[in-house]
Amino acid sequence: MNKQKRVMAIHDISCVGRCSLTVALPIISAAGHDCGVLPTAVLSTHTGGFTGFTYRDLTQDLNPISAHWQSLGLGFDAMYSGFLGSFEQIDLVAELFKTYKTNESIVLVDPVMADEGKLYAIYSPEMAKGMARLCAHADIIIPNITEACFMVDETYKHGPYDKAYIENLLKKLAALGPKQVVLTGVWFDDDKLGAAVYDAVQNKIEYVFASRIEGYFHGTGDVFGSALLSALLNGFTLADAAQVACDYVCESIRITIDLDQERRYGVAFERALPMFIKKLGLMA
Ligand code: PXL
Numbered sequence: 001m002n003k004q005k006r007v008m009a010i011h012d013i014s015c016v017g018r019c020s021l022t023v024a025l026p027i028i029s030a031a032g033h034d035c036g037v038l039p040t041a042v043l044s045t046h047t048g049g050f051t052g053f054t055y056r057d058l059t060q061d062l063n064p065i066s067a068h069w070q071s072l073g074l075g076f077d078a079m080y081s082g083f084l085g086s087f088e089q090i091d092l093v094a095e096l097f098k099t100y101k102t103n104e105s106i107v108l109v110d111p112v113m114a115d116e117g118k119l120y121a122i123y124s125p126e127m128a129k130g131m132a133r134l135c136a137h138a139d140i141i142i143p144n145i146t147e148a149c150f151m152v153d154e155t156y157k158h159g160p161y162d163k164a165y166i167e168n169l170l171k172k173l174a175a176l177g178p179k180q181v182v183l184t185g186v187w188f189d190d191d192k193l194g195a196a197v198y199d200a201v202q203n204k205i206e207y208v209f210a211s212r213i214e215g216y217f218h219g220t221g222d223v224f225g226s227a228l229l230s231a232l233l234n235g236f237t238l239a240d241a242a243q244v245a246c247d248y249v250c251e252s253i254r255i256t257i258d259l260d261q262e263r264r265y266g267v268a269f270e271r272a273l274p275m276f277i278k279k280l281g282l283m284a
Contacts, residue, residue, distance in 0.1 A: 002234070002235070004032060004034050004076050005032055005033045005077035005078060005233045006033070006034045006036060006074075006075070007033055007034065007035045007036060007076065007077065007078045007079075007229070007233070008036050008037075008038055008076045008078070008079045008096075008100065009021060009024040009028065009035055009036065009037050009080050009082075009164060009226075010037075010038045010040060010079065010080065010081040010082065010084075010093060011024055011037075011039070011040070011080075011081070011082040011083050011112075011117070011189055011222070012041040012042065012082075012084075012093075013038060013039050013041070013042045013043070013051070013084060014043045014044075014045055014046035014121060015042070015043065015044050015045065016044065016045045016141065017045045017046040017048075017049075017050070017218065017219065017265055017266055018084075018219045018266025018267065018269070019046045019218060019219035019221075019222045019266060020046070020082055020083050020112075020222055020272060021037055021039060021217075022032060022224040022278065023219055023223055023226055023266070024037075024080065024082070024225070024226040025036060025037065025270060025271070026269075026273075027223065027226035027227055027230060027269065027273075027276070028226055028229065028233075029219060029232075030230075030276070030277060031227075031230030031233065031234060031276075031282070032234070033230065034243045034283060035045045036076070038065060038066075038096075038256075039058055039061075039063060040058055040059075040062070040083060040084050040085035040086075040089055040195055041055060041056060041057050041058055041083070041084075041086075042054075042055075042058065043055050043056075043086030044220060045110050045271070046219070046222065047120055047156050047220065047264075048115075048120070048218055048264065049120060049218060049264030050264065051275040055122075057085045057086050057087055057103050057131065058085055059085055059086045059088050059092070062089065062096070063092065064093050066096055067098065070099070070245070074178055075100065075102065075105075076100050076105060076231060077105055077109050078105060078106040078108065078229060078232075079096070079097060079101075079105065079106070080107070080108045080109075080110070080225065080226075080229050081093050081108070081109050081110065081134070082110045082112045082221075082222060082225065083112040084112075085117060087124075087126065087127060088130065090130035090133060090134050091130075091245055093134060093278075094133070094134055094137045096136070097137045097138075099139075100236045103132065106140065106229070106232060106233075106273050107138045107139045107140070108139070108140045108141075108225065108228075108229055108232075108260075109131075109134055109135055109136065109137070109138035109140070109141045109142070109178070110130065110141070110142045110143070110221065110222075110225045110270070111131035111132075111134065111135060111141065111143050111147050111148070111151060111223075112125050112129075112133045112147070112221065113128065113131055113147055113150070113223075114144075114147050114150055115144055115146050115147075115161075115216075115275060116146060116216065117146055117156045117158070118146065118248045119199055120151065125150070126237045128147075128150035128189035129152055131150075131151060132151040132152070132176050133190075136176055136177030136178070136179060137177070138139070138177070138178040139178060139179060139180060140178060140179075140180040140181070140183060140238065140267065141152065141173060141176075141180075141181055141182070142181075142183075142221075142224070142225050142228065143173065143184070144182075144183075144184045144185045144187050145157075145159075145161075145169070145183065145184075145186070146175055146185075147198055148169045148172075148183055149169070150174035151174060151176065151242075152169065152175065152176070154158050154168070154169060154172065157230055159185075159186075159187045159188075160187055160188055160189060160190070161186060161187065161188060162188070162210050163188070164255060166183065166186055166196050167196075169183060170196055170198040171198075172175045173198075174200035178200075179198065179199070179200050179201050180197075180198065180199050180237065180238055180259070181196075181197075181198040181200070182195050182197050182198075182228065182242050183196045183198070184221065185194060185226055186207065186248060187209075187212055190209065190212060191212055192209035192211065193209060193210065193211075193212035193213075194207060194208045194209035194210055194242075194246045195208055195220050195224075195242045195245075195246060196208070197238055197239045197242050198201065199238065201261060203243070203281070208239060208242045208243040208246050208251035209246065210246045210249070210274040211250055211254075213250065213253050213254065214256065215263070216263070217233070217253050217256065217263055217266075218263055218264055218265075218267070218268050219267060220249050220252070220253065220267060222247045223245075223249050223252055223267060223269045224246070224249050225249075227241075227244060227248045227249070227253075227276060228241045228242055228244075228245040229241075229244035230242045230280065231245065231280060234280050234281070234282070236280075243277070244280065247275075247279060248269070248272055248279070249267075249276065251272040251275050252268055252269040252272045253267055253275075254265040255267075255268045255271045255272055256268045259271075266267045
């Protein structure tokens with residue numbers, strides 16, 4: 001059996017609504033790995049679709065937590081950042097990457113800040129500049145098209161897309177520094193939606209798709225990122241990991257629709273876990 005990998009998942013805790021750590025922890029754990037967390041903020045719910053949520057910024061806690069880990073001599077096989085609690089956390093997380101990065105580790109950055117052409121209400125445009133800076137420290141980044149456009153100063157378009165638009169974004173994203181880019185929310189026709197996978201070292205672009213289901217589903221970016229990292233830790237190539245993640249998100253959405261559940265509470269990724277585990281080759 002392959003050894004367990006240790007992950008540092010750097011996201012907020014949205015207590016209810018299935019995104020960030022309430023998604024990353026169960027998915028990465030189910031894939032067989034040791035998922036440590038560095039919580040960036042605690043919110044009563046996520047910010048999309050609820051009003052009146054509480055917000056505790058944990059910026060002051062990041063360095064003391066890391067200092068304790070260093071005193072224990074802890075190492076991490078992967079660091080996976082997502083929603084950050086403040087603008088100042090960008091530089092703190094970049095420092096953490098420098099502290100824990102090794103030749104074998106994976107640094108995965110999801111520059112969570114925007115969707116459907118708009119920044120999340122709590123963020124200002126300077127967040128996009130900061131996230132672009134953080135991406136320079138990553139091995140792999142996984143923006144959606146809105147986040148990509150904010151980071152490389154391109155005009156956001158609604159899909160369907162064409163290859164020229166997507167491939168221009170991929171090249172500009174790689175120019176920020178990461179060697180590999182997975183751009184999510186890519187679709188060229190009504191039937192299929194998925195991701196564009198760019199390896200800047202090999203200068204190779206691949207596409208992965210699953211069935212396209214109309215509508216907006218909260219938390220799917222976090223399900224995608226957690227599944228992608230899980231597959232990478234289980235030895236999949238980036239394109240194969242992106243395919244597994246795409247299939248898992250699609251199945252989670254399909255089940256959510258079948259169950260007729262309210263979408264702001266996130267997708268029923270729990271019910272699609274058996275399919276995910278099978279795709280990872282961990283179960284017959
Ligand atoms: O899924 C991204 C995300 C994570 N965390 C919080 C959010 C969102 C998206 O809206 O509000 C708090």
